[in-house]
């Protein structure tokens with residue numbers, strides 16, 4: 001019979017669940033996040049409480065047995081929030097603990113290939129966000145940006161933006177997951193804001209006077225730098241799929 | 257800031273700068289110092305793409321499009337009847353900083369028409385860079401154009417503030433240059449290139465001994481050649497490129513298909529198609545030289561002065577050298593794997609890693625995400641079935657061409673990905 005381990009959706013929770021899978025020696029185990037869980041009559045259910053100590057032991061195991069690459073694959077894979085993510089991750093961790101050495105490059109194993117593909121997607125999304133985040137300057141001098149990435153990549157963005165924009169206040173807010181990172185000139189911090197209505201309804205009161213002027217200048221620049229004789233629409237959309245256009249003021253200038 | 261005035265200048269001076277295809281912001285390592293603004297960490301980011309599919313990563317503008325020279329292939333040439341404009345130093349600084357802070361760009365690419373004299377112009381460009389670095393504590397990417405004929409002293413100063421310096425030789429042959437840019441001589445390009453190369457070498461060796469010695473143009477130098485403006489062959493273009501890579505340690509040579517901009521009868525008339533396919537083939541050849549261990553003589557020579565247009569240069573080379581194939585995927589070394597048509601370096605590394613764990617057959621290669629439609633004619637693996645090696649080059653070519661109908665589309669986009 002299948003044993004189901006239900007966790008709270010956090011990474012700590014997930015690692016705690018892995019710990020318990022091993023503790024129970026559950027060979028036919030499934031790990032599910034609370035929010036995706038529909039109880040099944042035929043399975044044995046275990047509620048997993050997030051436990052930092054247990055999570056740490058699993059994580060240390062990963063780092064001891066494997067290399068930083070394995071840890072990275074696992075963490076980033078987790079951020080994908082894909083429906084089969086827990087299954088792939090558990091399979092990977094099992095293969096890793098069995099092999100007792102890094103398996104990150106063993107691409108001929110399907111689960112590893114799958115995780116590596118998921119990671120590619122995450123990497124691409126992270127890179128896209130680093131490219132397409134557009135800050136708008138608010139009246140309180142905060143450079144503010146909203147995003148709604150396909151995967152939960154905000155934690156991966158922190159480092160890049162903190163290094164780059166060390167001398168300005170900034171905030172990147174994931175509107176679909178309703179949390180953001182705010183940098184106060186000292187360190188980045190996670191924040192929750194009540195913002196959608198404010199931002200959408202009265203931007204003039206929020207953003208600085210010259211903000212729209214700069215957006216317009218940028219759009220102008222963008223148009224001037226195009227070479228009509230080389231037009232290649234298809235290639236363009238391949239680089240910037242339409243769903244990302246909302247980020248780019250040069251393509252879609254918000255008229256307030 | 258007077259936004260209307262700036263907007264007008266920006267339109268004119270971005271439009272004039274767009275013919276320089278380089279928009280790379282990669283290859284530099286500049287840390288954010290003292291909690292200042294910006295960094296470049298080696299990987300350039302494309303913050304947008306123009307409708308023609310080119311990466312937008314830098315604010316690419318001319319300081320001015322006034323010019324005392326009259327190069328036939330250039331929109332900015334003296335005799336061209338166009339609107340002229342000039343930025344003030346501070347205006348360029350403000351634009352750069354404000355665009356950068358909004359995460360629109362990785363930095364600035366500043367070029368210029370030559371006004372008054374080469375040194376006078378170069379000195380202005382340097383002033384912008386110096387102000388950005390010293391007054392704004394800006395650590396983002398700065399690419400400055402080296403003005404042909406600029407003095408050694410100024411080139412040295414430029415390298416202290418810029419990440420990259422470039423000087424476009426534009427015309428691949430001496431004769432072409434004489435015909436189209438009578439004001440310029442080859443040495444006007446080569447002297448600044450030489451000075452920059454020497455200083456890069458000098459500073460790099462100092463850096464080895466003294467950790468805190470300043471950095472000098474850490475992203476190196478690049479140049480651009482226009483193709484299709486004169487009657488040059490691909491061999492002439494690539495041999496010149498090879499010379500520049502070797503002699504001046506060029507980081508990149510860019511090839512820019514000539515965009516007709518004038519009725520001058522020394523040049524292809526307006527309406528002539530931009531030779532984009534040719535440009536693409538040249539980039540592929542360039543890539544093979546730099547990353548795949550090919551020598552220019554293998555790709556182009558007297559009897560083969562131009563690249564094929566219907567197939568890529570690697571496939572073309574392989575078909576001329578069928579005696580080397582098929583190679584064994586499970587045993588061939590890196591150099592040889594890299595020569596298999598259809599296998600990119602990424603695939604090569606994947607193969608090298610995966611074959612440590614097991615013998616690879618077609619099914620493994622496919623699972624690893626490799627497209628085998630071209631490669632299968634050139635290699636064997638652990639599977640029994642393999643393509644007969646008795647095909648003639650012509651037969652292989654026919655089969656490959658009949659399979660891929662939109663090959664051009666895919667290779668073109670690969671190439672543009674590599675622009676970064």
Ligand code: SF4
Pocket residue numbers: 323324325326327330331332333334368369370
């Ligand atoms: S010197 Fe430069 S800007 Fe002036 S015409 Fe020649 S190529 Fe154009």
